[in-house]
Amino acid sequence: MSDQAIIDAYSDRPWExxxxxxxxxxxxxxxxxxxxxxxxxxxxxxxxxxxxxxLLGGSGCGKTTLLRMLAGLELPDAGxxxxxxxxxxxxxxxxxxxxxxxxxxxxxxxMSVAANVAFGLKRDGIRGAELExxxxxxxxQLELIDFANRRPHQLSGGQRQRxxxxxxxxxxxxLLLLDEPLGALDKRLRENAQYQLMKLADDTGxxxxxVTHDQEEAMVLSTRSAVMDKGQVRQxxxxxxLYERPGSRFVAAFLGNITLFDGSVAAIRDGIxxxxxxxxxxxxxxxxxxxxxxxxxxxxxxxxxxxxxxEGEAPESQVNRLGGIVEGLAYLGDITSYRVxxxxxxxxxxxxxxxxxxxxxDLDWDDRVEVWFSPENALLLxxx
Amino acid sequence: MAEASTSRxxxxxxxxxxxxxxxxxxxxxxxxWLFVFFLVPFAIVFRISLSEPLIAQPxxxxxxxxxxxxxxxxxxxxxxxxxxxxxxxxxxxxxxAGISTLVTLLIGYPMAYVIARARPLVRNLLLMAVMLPFxxxxxxxxxxxxxxxxxxxxxxxxxxxxxLIDAPIRMLQTDxxxxxxxSYTYLPFMILPLYATLERLDWSLVEAAExxxxxxxxxxxxxxxxxxxPGIIAGAMLVFIPATGExxxxxxxxxxxTLMIGRMLWDTFFSERDWTLASSLAVVLLLLLVLPxxxxxxxxxxxxxxx
Numbered sequence: 001m002s003d004q005a006i007i008d009a010y011s012d013r014p015w016e017x018x019x020x021x022x023x024x025x026x027x028x029x030x031x032x033x034x035x036x037x038x039x040x041x042x043x044x045x046x047x048x049x050x051x052x053x054x055l056l057g058g059s060g061c062g063k064t065t066l067l068r069m070l071a072g073l074e075l076p077d078a079g080x081x082x083x084x085x086x087x088x089x090x091x092x093x094x095x096x097x098x099x100x101x102x103x104x105x106x107x108x109x110x111m112s113v114a115a116n117v118a119f120g121l122k123r124d125g126i127r128g129a130e131l132e133x134x135x136x137x138x139x140x141q142l143e144l145i146d147f148a149n150r151r152p153h154q155l156s157g158g159q160r161q162r163x164x165x166x167x168x169x170x171x172x173x174x175l176l177l178l179d180e181p182l183g184a185l186d187k188r189l190r191e192n193a194q195y196q197l198m199k200l201a202d203d204t205g206x207x208x209x210x211v212t213h214d215q216e217e218a219m220v221l222s223t224r225s226a227v228m229d230k231g232q233v234r235q236x237x238x239x240x241x242l243y244e245r246p247g248s249r250f251v252a253a254f255l256g257n258i259t260l261f262d263g264s265v266a267a268i269r270d271g272i273x274x275x276x277x278x279x280x281x282x283x284x285x286x287x288x289x290x291x292x293x294x295x296x297x298x299x300x301x302x303x304x305x306x307x308x309x310x311e312g313e314a315p316e317s318q319v320n321r322l323g324g325i326v327e328g329l330a331y332l333g334d335i336t337s338y339r340v341x342x343x344x345x346x347x348x349x350x351x352x353x354x355x356x357x358x359x360x361x362d363l364d365w366d367d368r369v370e371v372w373f374s375p376e377n378a379l380l381l382x383x384x
Numbered sequence: 385m386a387e388a389s390t391s392r393x394x395x396x397x398x399x400x401x402x403x404x405x406x407x408x409x410x411x412x413x414x415x416x417w418l419f420v421f422f423l424v425p426f427a428i429v430f431r432i433s434l435s436e437p438l439i440a441q442p443x444x445x446x447x448x449x450x451x452x453x454x455x456x457x458x459x460x461x462x463x464x465x466x467x468x469x470x471x472x473x474x475x476x477x478x479x480x481a482g483i484s485t486l487v488t489l490l491i492g493y494p495m496a497y498v499i500a501r502a503r504p505l506v507r508n509l510l511l512m513a514v515m516l517p518f519x520x521x522x523x524x525x526x527x528x529x530x531x532x533x534x535x536x537x538x539x540x541x542x543x544x545x546x547x548l549i550d551a552p553i554r555m556l557q558t559d560x561x562x563x564x565x566x567s568y569t570y571l572p573f574m575i576l577p578l579y580a581t582l583e584r585l586d587w588s589l590v591e592a593a594e595x596x597x598x599x600x601x602x603x604x605x606x607x608x609x610x611x612x613x614p615g616i617i618a619g620a621m622l623v624f625i626p627a628t629g630e631x632x633x634x635x636x637x638x639x640x641x642t643l644m645i646g647r648m649l650w651d652t653f654f655s656e657r658d659w660t661l662a663s664s665l666a667v668v669l670l671l672l673l674v675l676p677x678x679x680x681x682x683x684x685x686x687x688x689x690x691x
Contacts, residue, residue, distance in 0.1 A: 073591050093594045106592035110610050119606075123597030171596070 014048040015224060022085065024049045024207045025070070025175060030079035032065050032231075039065045040076070041231040052201050052208045054218035056254070057228035063211045064103075066228075067177050070209065071100045084174050094123070099173040103180045105164035107152040113163050114139065114148040120171045138170040141200065158189045165197070169204060178210045182217060194220050215255045219243070227251050243302075245289075249381050252300045259306070259348045261299040265380070268293045273380045275299050279344045284320050286378035298381045303349040305377040308338055308363065314372040321372040322348065326365055338363065340371050426670070433460055433663035444660050460664035470648065470665070474672065477645040480559075480634075481627035484566040488574040488623050489616065491567065496578035496615075497608075500585070511579070514572050526565060526636050533561050533637070562638035566627050573622035581615025582608075617680075625673050645669055 014021035023046035032040040040062040047053045055063035068074040070081060072093035081089045088096050099120065108116050118135045126134070139145050142162040152160055161181065168176055181197065182190045198221060201208055212218050218225045219239040226233045227242060227250075235242060235251045246252035249260065261284060263277035273288040275297060284299050291297045307314070314321045327347070328339035331354075338350045348371050363369060434456035435444035447456045464470045499510045517525060532538045533555040540552040555561050585608065593603035631646030638644070645665065653662035 071591075071595055073595070092599075093591070094597045094599055098595075100592070100595045102588045102592055104586060104588050106586065106588040108589060108592075108607060119593070120596035123602075167592075167596070 014051075015046065018046065021048055023047055024051075024084055025209070026080075026082040027066075027070075028080050028082075030066065030069060030076045030081070032062075032069060032074060032076050034065075038231050040069070043079070043231075043233055045226060045233065045236070047207065047209065049207055050201070050205055051223045052198065052210060052221050054210045054212055054222035054225035055228055056212055056215060056218040056225045058213060058254075061228040062231040063213075063228050064179060067100070067179055067209060067211045070175070071098055071177050072096050073100075097174040098177060099168040099171055099175075100177040101164045101168040101179065101181055103183060105152075105160050105184075107160060107163055107167070109152055112149050112151060113144060113155070116152070116163055117167050117170050120167065124171065134170060138166040141169075141203070142166045142196075157184055157186075158193065161185060161193060162196075165200070169200065169206060172204070173206060176206045176208045178208060180212055181210060183212070183214070190217075197221060219255070227254055229254075245379065246300070246381065249298055249300070252379075252381060257303050257349050258300050259303065259346075260381075261346060263297065263299065265291055265293050265295055265297050272375050273297070275380065277344075279346075280322075284378070285375035286320075286380045287376060289380045289382075291380045291382055295382070299378050300381050301373050301378040303337065303351040304335075304353075306348060306350040306371050306373045308340065308350045308352060308369055308371050310363075311368055311370050314370050318372045318374065320375060320378065321370055322346075323368070323370050324348065326363055326367045326369055329363070329365055338369075340369060342371070426667075429663045429666055431456075432659050433661075433667050434458070435660045437658045437660050442659070443657055460661050461668070463661065464664055464668060469643070473643040473645045473648045474668070476643045477628045477630075477669075478672075480562065480566070480642075480644060481624045481630075484563055484570065484627045485574075485620050485624045487563060487567040488571050489620065492571055492574035492578055492619065493612075493616075495571075496575045496582055499575070499579050500582035514575050514579075517572065522569065523632065525569070526633060529561075529565055529568065530556060530636060533564070556637060557639045559639065559642070562634055562642060565633040565637040566630060569633060570623040570627055573626075574619040577618035577622065578612065578615040581612045581618075585611055621677065625677075628673060629669055 025045065025047040027043055027045040030040055030043040031038065043062075043066060045053075055066060057063045065074060069076050070083075072088070072091055072095075076089065079089070080087060083097060086097075088098075108119065111119070114135055117138050118131055121131055121134055136145070139148055142165055144159065144162055144166060147155060147159060147163075152163065155163065161184070165181070168178075178197075182193050185193055194217065197208075200206075210218075210221055212221075222239060224236060224238050225242060226236045228234065229250055235247045237245070242251060243255050246255065246258075252258045252260070261275065261277045261280075263275040263280075263284070265288075266274045266276050266283060268274070268288045268291075271288050272285050273291060273293075274283045274285055276283050277299070286299045286301075311323060322340075322342045322344075324340040324342040326338055327341045328337075330337045333354070335351045335353055338352070340348045340350060342348055350371055431447060432444050435447060436457075436459065437443060438445050445455065447454065449455050495510075495514070499507055499514070502510060530537075534540070535552040535554065535556070537555075539555070540549075543549045544552065555564075589607050589611070590603050593607045594600065598606060629646045629649075630644065631650055634642045634644045634647055635650075649662055649665050649669075652658050652665060
């Protein structure tokens with residue numbers, strides 16, 4: 001394979017070959033304090049062209065502050081921000097090749113939809129036919145042509161969200177920042193808007209950074225996400241990496257549901273760790289990850305990877321098996337979710353696709369059951 | 385009132401009439417207030433303005449003769465419009481009020497802006513400072529201004545002491561003192577509605593403007609200023625309207641020949657004891673102020689309906 005072919009092969013996952021690709025956004029050692037409290041403490045990030053990169057975390061984790069520093073609305077106390085090779089750390093917002101979509105949308109209430117969209121272009125001295133055609137193009141892209149002359153307060157929430165998006169992309173920024181872009185939409189609208197956003201990223205090629213607290217949104221939208229906590233990035237990865245291979249208890253618990261068994265690592269053989277779980281006689285086994293023998297750790301297993309059945313239904317060869325009682329049961333349409341209280345007092349979450357058990361509701365509240373999972377489907381996390 | 389009777393049934397489920405239900409009582413209080421303290425006095429003033437002056441008790445002619453014939457006339461209004469002095473007084477009042485409104489706006493806007501953007505603790509302190517003058521008597525404050533601006537007052541004393549001037553600058557009994565007095569007195573009425581508007585302004589709009597390429601001053605001109613127009617209008621009305629009829633400040637600080645309608649009114653009423661002409665002066669002043677405001681509000685509500 002030629003060098004070019006290798007680059008091409010990696011081009012939709014540029015972060016896997018960082019030497020070959022220049023990141024569009026490069027953050028180094030970003031620190032921001034508010035009144036002595038560090039809102040962002042030492043963040044390094046490389047974000048590549050065409051990515052939809054999510055900053056994911058709970059409220060107060062520093063994700064919005066980080067976004068505002070990228071926009072130039074806050075200045076970092078330390079560190080540097082590079083956008084497309086240019087150091088913009090100290091540039092004011094109006095000199096950055098960046099546009100932002102605000103959580104409140106921040107549409108100008110005294111201007112029509114078209115004037116809102118034209119606002120940024122006019123500031124660049126664009127007038128006349130070019131102004132009109134670019135505004136029309138942005139409005140068309142977001143299906144807003146019919147609303148061009150309306151005022152923001154005459155629009156529905158979904159329409160306002162699209163106006164905010166049109167206004168933010170019309171200047172063709174090198175980087176589009178979105179602060180909870182779908183947070184104010186109801187569930188049905190949100191799903192459409194997610195796909196619209198992805199299509200927009202694809203059509204325009206604009207690199208996007210999305211702040212969200214909603215892990216599902218990050219999973220749907222992002223090429224990669226950074227999970228943030230207390231001003232720091234805990235893990236960066238693609239949605240499946242973060243979900244399947246969380247590096248810490250925090251990330252594991254933040255994305256989706258997970259059951260954790262604390263214990264100490266007794267031995268590691270062939271990449272499989274033997275964990276003596278606190279309060280449990282028989283050990284459990286899991287993929288070792290980076291945990292060392294003798295250390296404390298936690299076994300983590302996702303609900304959909306745990307099987308459930310009546311006592312004795314588990315295959316004889318299965319090493320990870322626990323007896324218990326069904327303590328809770330929720331029918332969710334596509335799946336059924338069980339909460340099983342094991343004999344040693346732990347709570348295990350299990351989900352089962354309803355393609356299997358739609359007709360026969362074979363398990364019920366207070367039934368005695370057995371849950372099991374294979375070691376490859378469980379992960380051992382360090383005790384942090 | 386008309387709306388209440390057309391848009392909803394006059395009686396509610398319990399069969400009580402709207403005006404005797406709890407809601408009606410609450411809604412009725414402001415109407416009652418306006419009726420007793422505005423409409424009735426105005427009717428009395430208007431009625432007096434239609435009479436002729438008499439040296440009697442009361443000092444004006446009855447509206448109906450002994451035979452029941454109507455004897456009122458618009459004689460006083462005719463007099464007002466034909467007299468150049470009254471015309472000049474009206475115009476000068478509007479002019480003085482206009483300039484004062486502009487001055488309070490130019491001083492009050494930045495103050496309101498700073499207060500609205502300050503931290504909550506600082507904001508409350510500053511608001512308190514704005515309202516503090518209300519805790520002392522208005523007359524006392526105007527007297528204080530008088531001592532500050534007098535030939536032997538604080539300002540001249542300081543300037544003389546530092547050798548910046550050789551002779552005191554005459555400030556009292558000039559238009560300067562008049563504008564200082566009115567602007568100082570009415571400044572809080574400009575600041576408070578402006579503050580209320582600016583405080584509610586979504587700061588992210590300004591950030592959005594900067595994000596889209598505006599320098600700070602341009603973001604102010606294109607976003608903050610247009611969105612604070614309601615506050616500017618409210619403040620301007622609160623200053624302009626009372627300033628037009630102002631009597632005490634021109635009397636105490638202004639030049640003796642300052643023509644203002646408030647002073648004319650006082651003189652006509654108390655010196656000349658012509659209640660009828662004074663009443664017509666007051667009615668014309670009221671119309672002069674109320675008509676433009678009503679037209680403005682009608683236009684405004686039409687615009688809002690369109691939008």
